[in-house]
Amino acid sequence: xxxxxxxxxxxxxxxxxxxxxxxxxxxxxxxxxxxxxxxxxxxxxxxxxxxxxxxxxxxxxxxxxxxxxxxxxxxxxxxxxxxxxxxxxxxxxxxxxxxxxxxxxxxxxxxxxxxxxxxxxxxxxxxxxxxxxxxxxxxxxxxxxxxxxxxxxxxxxxxxxxxxxxxxxxxxxxxxxxxxxxxxxxxxxxxxxxxxxxxxxxxxxxxxxxxxxxxxxxxxxxxxxxxxxxxxxxxxxxxxxxxxxxxxxxxxxxxxxxxxxxxxxxxxxxxxxxxxxxxxxxxxxxxxxxxxxxxxxxxxxxxxxx
Amino acid sequence: xxxxxxxxxxxxxxxxxxxxxxxxxxxxxxxxxxxxxxxxxxxxxxxxxxxxxxxxxxxxxxxxxxxxxxxxxxxxxxxxxxxxxxxxxxxxxxxxxxxxxxxxxxxxxxxxxxxxxxxxxxxxxxxxxxxxxxxxxxxxxxxxxxxxxxxxxxxxxxxxxxxxxxxxxxxxxxxxxxxxxxxxxxxxxxxxxxxxxxxxxxxxxxxxxxxxxxxxxxxxxxxxxxxxxxxxxxxxxxxxxxxxxxxxxxxxxxxxxxxxxxxxxxxxxxxxxxxxxxxxxxxxxxxxxxxxxxxxxxxxxxxxxxxxxxxxxxxxxxxxxxxxxxxxxxxxxxxxxxxxxxxxxxxxxxxxxxxxxxxxxxxxxxxxxxxxxxxxxxxxxxxxxxxxxxxxxxxxxxxxxxxxxxxxxxxxxxxxxxxxxxxxxxxxxxxxxxxxxxxxxxxxxxxxxxxxxxxxxxxxxxxxxxxxxxxxxxxxxxxxxxx
Numbered sequence: 001x002x003x004x005x006x007x008x009x010x011x012x013x014x015x016x017x018x019x020x021x022x023x024x025x026x027x028x029x030x031x032x033x034x035x036x037x038x039x040x041x042x043x044x045x046x047x048x049x050x051x052x053x054x055x056x057x058x059x060x061x062x063x064x065x066x067x068x069x070x071x072x073x074x075x076x077x078x079x080x081x082x083x084x085x086x087x088x089x090x091x092x093x094x095x096x097x098x099x100x101x102x103x104x105x106x107x108x109x110x111x112x113x114x115x116x117x118x119x120x121x122x123x124x125x126x127x128x129x130x131x132x133x134x135x136x137x138x139x140x141x142x143x144x145x146x147x148x149x150x151x152x153x154x155x156x157x158x159x160x161x162x163x164x165x166x167x168x169x170x171x172x173x174x175x176x177x178x179x180x181x182x183x184x185x186x187x188x189x190x191x192x193x194x195x196x197x198x199x200x201x202x203x204x205x206x207x208x209x210x211x212x213x214x215x216x217x218x219x220x221x222x223x224x225x226x227x228x229x230x231x232x233x234x235x236x237x238x239x240x241x242x243x244x245x246x247x248x249x250x251x252x253x254x255x256x257x258x259x260x261x262x263x264x265x266x267x268x269x270x271x272x273x274x275x276x277x278x279x280x281x282x283x284x285x286x287x288x289x290x291x292x293x294x295x296x297x298x299x300x301x302x303x304x305x306x
Numbered sequence: 307x308x309x310x311x312x313x314x315x316x317x318x319x320x321x322x323x324x325x326x327x328x329x330x331x332x333x334x335x336x337x338x339x340x341x342x343x344x345x346x347x348x349x350x351x352x353x354x355x356x357x358x359x360x361x362x363x364x365x366x367x368x369x370x371x372x373x374x375x376x377x378x379x380x381x382x383x384x385x386x387x388x389x390x391x392x393x394x395x396x397x398x399x400x401x402x403x404x405x406x407x408x409x410x411x412x413x414x415x416x417x418x419x420x421x422x423x424x425x426x427x428x429x430x431x432x433x434x435x436x437x438x439x440x441x442x443x444x445x446x447x448x449x450x451x452x453x454x455x456x457x458x459x460x461x462x463x464x465x466x467x468x469x470x471x472x473x474x475x476x477x478x479x480x481x482x483x484x485x486x487x488x489x490x491x492x493x494x495x496x497x498x499x500x501x502x503x504x505x506x507x508x509x510x511x512x513x514x515x516x517x518x519x520x521x522x523x524x525x526x527x528x529x530x531x532x533x534x535x536x537x538x539x540x541x542x543x544x545x546x547x548x549x550x551x552x553x554x555x556x557x558x559x560x561x562x563x564x565x566x567x568x569x570x571x572x573x574x575x576x577x578x579x580x581x582x583x584x585x586x587x588x589x590x591x592x593x594x595x596x597x598x599x600x601x602x603x604x605x606x607x608x609x610x611x612x613x614x615x616x617x618x619x620x621x622x623x624x625x626x627x628x629x630x631x632x633x634x635x636x637x638x639x640x641x642x643x644x645x646x647x648x649x650x651x652x653x654x655x656x657x658x659x660x661x662x663x664x665x666x667x668x669x670x671x672x673x674x675x676x677x678x679x680x681x682x683x684x685x686x687x688x689x690x691x692x693x694x695x696x697x698x699x700x701x702x703x704x705x706x707x708x709x710x711x712x713x714x715x716x717x718x719x720x721x722x723x724x725x726x727x728x729x730x731x732x733x734x735x736x737x738x739x740x741x742x743x744x745x746x747x748x749x750x751x752x753x754x755x756x757x758x759x760x761x762x763x764x765x766x767x768x769x770x771x772x773x774x775x776x777x778x779x780x781x782x783x784x785x786x787x788x789x
Contacts, residue, residue: 006577095539099548253577305577
């Protein structure tokens with residue numbers, strides 16, 4: 001397989017995953033807003049931080065109010081990670097590998113892109129935001145199904161899934177990082193009910209709420225949530241799961257030594273780090289370390305294959 | 307009933323399916339009577355079926371658009387086939403083989419001994435003026451002595467029924483994927499016609515192409531590495547590049563996917579590491595294939611590719627420099643070229659071409675300029691051309707002066723009346739002009755597609771068949787009436 005083709009598949013999947021995660025994030029934040037007391041100033045700013053886009057944002061907007069942030073995250077051309085930009089990049093990558101991926105999947109990506117372009121305004125406005133962002137998520141899920149169902153599970157498919165898993169691991173850690181820190185800065189002991197809601201929000205951002213309840217059942221609390229989102233190998237959006245996937249995908253590829261070594265290193269740091277017991281400051285450091293590890297894996301893949 | 311052949315006007319023109327009397331030609335009888343029996347609704351259904359087949363199969367060509375970048379357009383397709391009797395086709399096929407064989411001998415001679423010049427058949431001066439002659443190719447002996455492995459020759463029929471070669475495309479001719487797809491569409495839309503007619507198949511083209519490319523491999527191995535070099539997804543013919551690659555099981559590569567190492571061998575970058583490439587079916591023009599030798603700004607080529615080719619470490623199809631044989635003045639010499647190399651008379655005539663450098667011919671051109679198409683030798687794309695019958699008196703006078711001043715630079719041809727075929731225009735069959743591009747593969751032997759791509763000018767009276775300018779296409783049926 002040509003290196004360029006492998007790289008295009010990898011990035012196509014990364015951009016799609018990024019768009020989907022961003023859509024989830026905005027949806028959940030919009031909903032969370034409605035449940036919190038008006039005295040709590042829920043910021044939209046954390047959303048910008050999740051994507052490390054603070055500088056880009058303040059270059060073009062005065063303040064981080066709802067409309068500005070959502071617009072920035074969904075349609076803004078200046079935000080390289082906005083949903084529209086991610087979908088555009090995904091489509092461009094897909095276009096160059098049109099002859100490799102099944103025709104139906106190209107049509108699906110095209111349809112996803114075109115409907116997102118058409119619904120730009122409704123994704124930003126409040127009234128239809130939920131349904132139009134959900135449409136992006138669904139549409140990408142459909143695509144995942146098409147690829148799983150009809151694309152040959154060869155090297156190309158492996159690169160596609162590698163991209164998806166690394167991006168998912170990256171987005172998951174970003175969401176936990178920002179959500180656990182600055183979502184409700186003024187939270188104190190008198191507001192225990194809202195702690196529950198905050199952690200529910202974190203779970204929902206990763207579509208993990210229901211699965212968490214099935215697995216844990218107890219009242220929602222920080223250590224269990226962190227344990228679930230970092231370490232539950234069977235939950236497909238946990239960091240542990242994405243790393244396990246990455247490793248098994250790399251196993252079937254040639255010259256995989258360095259990339260697998262990078263995954264191994266990160267896996268052992270993840271389990272040794274016991275994230276569930278970390279206080280906020282050290283959790284942030286730990287997550288930084290995880291992110292560096294993910295970047296290292298991506299670098300090794302890039303170095304070896306692209 | 308919408309198709310009444312009685313009201314179909316073919317006066318003064320040769321129609322491919324109907325005689326001047328309005329009666330179908332022998333090979334077209336079945337289809338004409340079939341079409342006559344169709345209702346408006348049937349026709350609409352067939353058109354929708356064809357359009358949806360085209361959509362589903364993703365047949366498209368790319369048009370560059372200012373705002374939206376480049377966009378894929380569905381391929382305009384006419385459901386009425388163009389039909390040629392096998393007996394007539396066999397003569398054309400023999401003529402094409404003869405022509406391409408001679409052209410390849412000519413190119414090989416020009417880059418090596420130049421006997422045709424020494425023997426005074428082809429003027430040295432013309433070679434020196436040729437833009438497409440590449441001195442870098444001198445002394446090279448490509449495998450099998452073949453330079454133009456894939457040739458698309460454009461055929462036209464004049465109103466007396468004579469078929470002429472209008473031009474030979476020896477560089478990177480395109481369109482073959484549409485020929486293949488048109489047939490698939492017709493099989494879906496008119497399956498019953500394929501039972502009633504014995505239509506010769508075209509879909510063996512990709513496997514013939516693959517076999518021919520394998521024959522060129524410098525390494526004698528069972529599965530040589532064959533790639534198609536494309537300028538990229540924004541090229542108007544990208545669909546075809548991807549399509550042929552898919553059909554042959556070859557990789558589509560871009561220049562940046564390959565490199566030439568110090569051993570003068572071409573490698574492509576794969577996830578396994580560098581992989582040696584044996585044969586490149588390149589769809590990138592000569593001047594862009596190697597920035598070390600030609601256009602230094604080219605991002606489409608591979609630095610060092612010419613070195614590798616000259617060393618015989620990689621085969622290029624078509625070979626660089628093949629274009630020398632498809633310029634307008636060389637065209638005028640093709641009948642002489644055939645006689646010189648093969649000692650045979652040409653089986654398919656050239657459009658009569660007057661070389662203004664000869665006084666008799668020049669005088670004739672000047673006298674009859676209002677009936678002539680005058681073409682400059684070193685221009686392409688219709689630039690600087692005079693179409694006499696459509697020109698003003700002043701334009702004709704201007705060209706008379708130009709021809710007198712620089713006779714060597716001009717050739718002239720009579721204006722042809724291209725043949726027509728019935729074409730569905732808003733559910734009515736109307737005559738539209740067309741041409742035919744068969745594809746000729748030259749390796750150890752020469753193979754011609756059964757028919758080719760028929761391009762049709764959809765605008766009334768127009769003779770411009772290009773897809774970017776209102777042209778469409780038809781399936782071409784070579785039918786065996788004795789089967």
